[in-house]
Amino acid sequence: MDSALGTREQSMVARISTVAFEGAEARRVDVQVQVGTASRPHFAIVGLADKAVAESRERVVSAFASLGLSLHGKRVTVNLAPANLPKEGAHYDLPIALGLMGALGVVPVDEISDYAAIGELALDGTLAAVPGALPAAVMANSHGLGLICPEPNGAEAAWAGDLPLLAPQTLIGLINHFKGTQVLARPEAGQLLDSRDDIPNLRDVRGQESAKRALEVCAAGGHNLLMVGPPGSGKSMLAERLPGLLPPLDARELLDVSMVHSVAGLLERGQLTRARPFRAPHHSASMAALVGGGAKARPGEASLAHRGVLFLDELPEFAPQVLDSLRQPLETGKIAVARANAHITYPARFQLVAAMNPCRCGTAGADGIACRRGARCAADYQARVSGPFMDRIDIQIDVPAVTPADLALPPSAEGTELVAARVAKARAVQMDRNDGLTNTELPQAQLDQVAEPDAEGRRLLIQAAETLGLTARGYHRTLRVARTLADLAGSDRVHRLHIAEALSHRRDRRPTMPQSAPSHRGARNPLYR
Numbered sequence: 001m002d003s004a005l006g007t008r009e010q011s012m013v014a015r016i017s018t019v020a021f022e023g024a025e026a027r028r029v030d031v032q033v034q035v036g037t038a039s040r041p042h043f044a045i046v047g048l049a050d051k052a053v054a055e056s057r058e059r060v061v062s063a064f065a066s067l068g069l070s071l072h073g074k075r076v077t078v079n080l081a082p083a084n085l086p087k088e089g090a091h092y093d094l095p096i097a098l099g100l101m102g103a104l105g106v107v108p109v110d111e112i113s114d115y116a117a118i119g120e121l122a123l124d125g126t127l128a129a130v131p132g133a134l135p136a137a138v139m140a141n142s143h144g145l146g147l148i149c150p151e152p153n154g155a156e157a158a159w160a161g162d163l164p165l166l167a168p169q170t171l172i173g174l175i176n177h178f179k180g181t182q183v184l185a186r187p188e189a190g191q192l193l194d195s196r197d198d199i200p201n202l203r204d205v206r207g208q209e210s211a212k213r214a215l216e217v218c219a220a221g222g223h224n225l226l227m228v229g230p231p232g233s234g235k236s237m238l239a240e241r242l243p244g245l246l247p248p249l250d251a252r253e254l255l256d257v258s259m260v261h262s263v264a265g266l267l268e269r270g271q272l273t274r275a276r277p278f279r280a281p282h283h284s285a286s287m288a289a290l291v292g293g294g295a296k297a298r299p300g301e302a303s304l305a306h307r308g309v310l311f312l313d314e315l316p317e318f319a320p321q322v323l324d325s326l327r328q329p330l331e332t333g334k335i336a337v338a339r340a341n342a343h344i345t346y347p348a349r350f351q352l353v354a355a356m357n358p359c360r361c362g363t364a365g366a367d368g369i370a371c372r373r374g375a376r377c378a379a380d381y382q383a384r385v386s387g388p389f390m391d392r393i394d395i396q397i398d399v400p401a402v403t404p405a406d407l408a409l410p411p412s413a414e415g416t417e418l419v420a421a422r423v424a425k426a427r428a429v430q431m432d433r434n435d436g437l438t439n440t441e442l443p444q445a446q447l448d449q450v451a452e453p454d455a456e457g458r459r460l461l462i463q464a465a466e467t468l469g470l471t472a473r474g475y476h477r478t479l480r481v482a483r484t485l486a487d488l489a490g491s492d493r494v495h496r497l498h499i500a501e502a503l504s505h506r507r508d509r510r511p512t513m514p515q516s517a518p519s520h521r522g523a524r525n526p527l528y529r
Contacts (some may be wrong), residue, residue, distance in 0.1 A: 001074070002425060004488070005107050006216045012034070012035070012103055012109075012111070013032055013033065013034045013103070014032075014033045014034075014099045014100070014101075014102030014103040014109045014113075015030060015031065015032050015102075015109075015113050015251060016031050016095050016098050016099045016102065016112045016113060016115060016116070016117055017029065017030060017031065017095070017115070017116035017117070017140070017143070017145060018031055018080075018091070018092060018094075018095035018116055018117055018118055018121075018136075019091075019116065019118060019132070019135070019136045019139055019140075020085050020086070020087055020088070020422045021088075021089070021132050021135065021263055021341070022136060022344055022345075023261050023263075023299075023344045023345050023346045023347075024256075024259040024260045024262075024299070024303075024346060024347060024359075025135060025259075026132065026135040026136050026138065026139040027084075027139070027141075028116070028143060028441055029080055029081065029085065029087065030079075030080075030081040030082075030469035031078065031079075031080060031092070031095045031096060031099045032078070032079040032081060032099070033076065033077070033078050033079075033096065033099030033100050033102065033103045033428060034076070034077045034103065035074055035075070035076050035100065035103040035104060036074070036075045037073055037074060037075065038073065038075035039043060039073075039118055040260040041071060041072060041073060041074060041075070041077065042075045043057045043071065043074075043076045043078075043259045044076070044077050044078065045057060045080070045092075045096070045113030046077070046078070046079050046080070046083070047078075047079050047080030047081060047082075047084050047085075047087060048080070048083055048084065048085065048087055049080060049082045049087045049092070050086065050087060050089075050296075052088065052089055052090050052317045053080070053087050053088070053089070053090075053092045053182075054088070054299075054499045055090075056092050056093045056096050056121075057229075059093050059119060059120075059122070060093060060096055060097045060100065060125065061091075061502065062099070062121060062123040063097060063121045063122070063124070063125040063171055064100075065116075066123065066124045066125050066402075067171065067172055067175075069104070069106065076098065076100060076133060078096050078100075078309065080092070083105055084269040086342055088126055088296055089130065089131075089132075090093050090120040090128075090130060091118040091119060091120060091130040091131075091132065091136075091261075092118075093119060093120050093121040094117045094118060094119030094120070094121060094148065094149075094150075094171075095116075095117040095119075095120060096120070097171060098112050098115075098117055098148070098174075099112070101175070103506075106175060107174075107175060107178040107179075108178060108442045112176055112178070113208075114145060114146055114164075115140075115145055115148050115164070115166070116136065116143075116145045116146070116147050116148070117138065117147070117148040117149070117245065118130055118132065118133065118147075118149050118150075118153070119148070119150045119153075120138050120150070121171065121206075122359060125170050125171040125172055126169065126170050126171075127150035127151065127168060127169060127170060127171065128150060128152075129150050129152035129153050130149075130150065130153065131262060131263055131264065131265035132262055132263045133147075133149050133153035133157045133261060133262060133267075134156050134157060134160060134258055134259055134262035135259050135269065136149070136157070137149075137156075137158075137159070137160030137161075137165070138160045138161075138259070139159035140160070140163055141160050141161045141163040145163070145164075146163055146165060146166065147160075147163060147164070147165050147166070147356065148166045148168075148174065149165075149166075149167055150166075150167065150168075150274060151167045151168060151169045151187075152269065152497075153167065153270075153514055154167025154187030154270070155187055155188065155189060155190035155269050155271075156190060156262060156267050156269075156270035157187070157189070157270075158186070158187050158189035158190070158270065159189045159258070159270065159272065161500065164186075165186050165187060166184050166186075167187045168184055177386065181212075188252055189270060190267075190269055190270020190272060191269075191270075191271050191272075191275070192273070192274070193270075193271060193272065193273040193275070194248065194273070194274045194275075197213070199227070199241075199243060199244035199275070199416065200237070200240050200241050200244065200416075201241070201244070201416045202215075202241045202244070202245070202412070202414070202415055202416045202419055203411045203412050203414070203415035203416070204237065204241075204411070205234055205237050205238060205241070205412070205518045206234075206402065206406045206407055206409055206411075206412075207234075207402055207403070207406030207407075207409065208233070208234050208238065208399060208400075208402070210397065211227065211234070211238055211397060211399050212238070212412075212414075212419075212429065214227075214395050214397045214505055215238055215242060215245065216245065216419050216422065216423060216488070217395060217481065217485060217488065217505065218242065218351065218353070218394075218395055219242060219245035219246050219419075219420075219423045220422070220426040220427060220442055220484050220487065220488055221394075221426075221438055221439040221480060221481065221483070221484030221487070222351055222438035222439065222441065223351070223394035223395050223439075223440050223477075223480065223481060223484065224351060224352040224353070224354075224392065224393045224394050224395065225242075225331065225351075225352070225353045225354070225393065225394070225395045225396075225397075226237060226353075226354045226355075226356070226360055226390070226393045226395070226396040226397070226507075227239070227353075227354070227355045227356075227397055227398075227399045228355075228356055228357075228396070228397070228398050228399065228507065229357070229358070229398060229399030229400060230357060230358065230362050230363060230374070230400075231357060231362045232401065232402065232403045233399045233400060233402055234399065234402060235313075235355035235399050235403050236311075236355060238314055238399075239280075239309070239311045239313075239353045240278070240311075241416060242278075242309050242351070242353060243275060243276045243277075243278045243308065243309055244416040244420060245416060245419055245420045245423050246276050246308075246420075246423070247331045247420075247423070248275065248276075249274045249275075249276060249307060249425055251528025254272060254274060254308045256306060256307060256347060257276075257277060257306055257307050257308070258272050260299055260303050260304060260306050260346065260347060261304065261452050263278075263298075263299060264299050264304060266296065266304070276306055276307060276308035276309065276313065277304060277305050277307065277308030277309070277350075278305070278309045279301045279304050279305040279308070279309070279310050279311065279350075280310075280311040280313065281301040281310075281312070282301075283312070283313070283314045283315075283317035283318045285318070285322065286300065286319075286322065286327050287322045288300065289301060289327045290302055290322055290325065290326070291303075291326065291329065291335050292335055292337050292344075292346050293337045293339075297337050297339065297342065297344045299346050300335070300346075301349060302326060302329055302346075302348040302350060303335060303346040303348045305348070305350040306346075306347045306348055306349055306350055307465055308350060308351070309350065309351050309353055310350045310351070310352050310353070311353045311354075311355075312352065312353070312354045312355070313354075313355050314355070314356060314357075315354040315355065315356040316356055316381055316382065316384035316385055316401065320385075320386060323385060323386070323389050324386055324388070324389055325390055326352070326389070327388060327392060328350040329350075330352060330392045331392065332481075333347065333348060333349035333441070334346065334347055334348055334349075335348045343464075349441070352392075352393065352395065356382075356385075357381070358378055358382075359371050359373070359377040359378035359381045359382075360373075360380075361373065361377055364412075378451050391471055391477075392473065392477075394440065394477045394478075394480060394481050394505075394506075395481060395505040395506070396505065396506050396507040397505055397507065397508065422488060426484065426487040426488045429487050430487055433450060434446065434450065439451075439480045439481075439483045439484050439487070440480055442480070444476065447476065447479060447480065447483070451479045451480065451482065451483035451494050452494065453479070453482065453493075453494040453495065453496070453498075453499055454493060454494070454495050454496065454502065456495070456496040457482070457494055457495050457496040457498065457499040460496050460499050460500060460503075461475070461478065461479070461482075461499050461503075464478075464503050465478075466497075466508070468503075468506070474506070475515060478499070478502045478503060478506060479494070479502075481502040481505060481506075482494045482498040482499050482501075483498075483501040485498040485501050485502060486498045
């Protein structure tokens with residue numbers, strides 16, 4: 001056959017599977033490799049591959065040269081199917097190399113077709129770790145395939161179940177395994193960490209009894225929390241102790257969290273932990289860093305906090321549009337990142353804990369101290385956080401300054417262990433009643449049934465909603481908190497007492513601007529409730 005490329009011989013197509021990541025999920029990709037002869041060498045990768053995948057050509061050619069395999073005079077075509085699915089990342093190196101070796105007869109084609117493969121190749125044929133080994137193994141297991149991955153990823157992939165698993169250190173070791181001259185043992189699953197010794201203890205917080213109570217309610221019902229108080233009042237200390245009050249991740253939650261962390265490359269040597277995530281991004285974080293996305297979409301802090309705690313310190317210092325980007329995940333528990341060529345969804349069922357000063361100076365509302373800029377300072381500072389965002393926070397409390405008398409008190413008798421036991425008991429009641437959901441995850445129709453207050457409680461709630469100007473969302477979030485308070489008290493019904501305490505955990509944010517702002521020290525800021 002005449003051609004500008006020369007006469008070609010009969011060629012064959014070798015196939016092996018790999019994955020493309022969509023959020024925390026892995027989709028199967030078919031790697032098809034065809035090798036023929038041509039007067040000039042040619043190596044093409046098609047199938048909507050990005051720059052990192054296109055560069056696989058150079059890494060594969062160099063790795064083959066280190067093994068003594070030459071592609072001189074070969075025409076290589078690699079197709080990644082489906083062709084309309086974007087392919088990103090360096091983990092396509094290994095499946096392309098295996099498919100090429102199968103087409104060249106170096107390894108049996110019928111054996112590699114039973115595997116999916118991920119891995120990055122070094123120029124000397126060494127295999128380097130890649131993110132996403134756990135979801136890749138889950139995908140392979142669901143399709144009845146084995147998985148071939150680099151040795152550092154083996155312990156992570158082993159968590160996916162009893163699937164055939166090969167984790168070589170080098171490409172030559174994999175070739176020897178298929179030739180029968182070397183046997184690669186199946187890697188063991190990584191260590192499951194369940195220690196809570198390094199979690200800060202609630203006993204370390206002096207005073208702030210009302211804030212500790214709010215933290216317990218927050219943990220028991222999965223509610224969002226805002227703490228407003230001057231610098232040094234202990235807001236960050238309280239937030240850091242919330243994960244210790246939450247029950248450990250169950251098996252389903254552990255898999256969900258680990259899949260996200262695997263895609264982000266945060267699992268080291270396959271070590272999983274049942275401790276809930278705690279993420280505390282700096283207030284300079286961009287929208288892509290917080291909710292995910294970017295030129296190459298990656299999970300953000302909100303998704304990395306899935307099933308755990310997202311702590312936003314100095315809340316008004318975050319860009320307003322960045323904060324408002326959290327409004328959807330706070331309601332739905334997931335984040336949809338839309339791009340021109342992809343639509344990716346990440347899980348983001350987290351508890352939001354935020355802390356802020358009452359004003360930029362940090363002194364508004366403190367006893368005996370007045371903000372130098374007056375009431376306008378607090379009004380402008382708090383207005384940086386939008387009303388719709390604040391409306392999604394169930395519990396909003398004031399955290400007063402710690403006095404020397406508080407610091408002189410002995411440590412509290414109640415530490416993290418005792419409070420966590422009460423939280424676990426309340427959560428168990430919720431799970432049994434709500435079909436495995438916390439009060440904050442409960443659908444509206446079901447909430448109306450399980451959180452219906454008694455007559456006195458209903459009257460109080462209606463009166464408070466009118467007086468405080470609660471929105472419909474604020475009304476129902478108050479009910480959710482009241483239901484949690486009833487669970488902590490062991491009550492089957494929501495009573496007036498529970499409604500009253502739930503309302504006390506919700507700050508009145510209505511503006512009450514005075515005619516003239518106080519200018520002398522000792523005046524109390526009327527905005528500080």
